[in-house]
Amino acid sequence: MASRDDNSVRITTAPTSVADDIAGRQRRYLFSMAVRTACVIGAVAVGAGLLRWILVAGAVLLPYVAVVLANAGQRKDDGFDLRSSGSYRELE
Template structure:
């Protein structure tokens, strides 16, 4: 029986705490940019730039939430025994 390959550090996932911290920072940065867009839209005055900034302030939360919920998608090659693709046990003919 062959031994499983060692997990490479480049494919290993980050810890849950580190992943959560990264998501929180990404979300906070997006909300800071949103605040800047809103304040700049008020300060700029009428014109096309104001509407671009308002659009940024309105739609940035959508993207911020999607990015914050995007977790670490690296595959470390680890599978749970009995997970998807595992063979199932079946009853023999005449047995229930």
């Protein structure tokens, strides 16, 4: 038989709604792709030199970072553990 603590949900650790989670992922991905676009345009605009290669490296690496950030799930943890207590059995 499962204890009551196994089924307890604290509101501080409740996950966000699916719509809010997807919207947040989309915002992070679109921001990363906007930065990538700026890197590509900047690499063309600055001409030859070290800065161009830094911008090209950013444009090449940002898609990977954007996908990892967009797929990162949000896990909430308030740092507290529920106490096991026999007091709830008195109410049953």
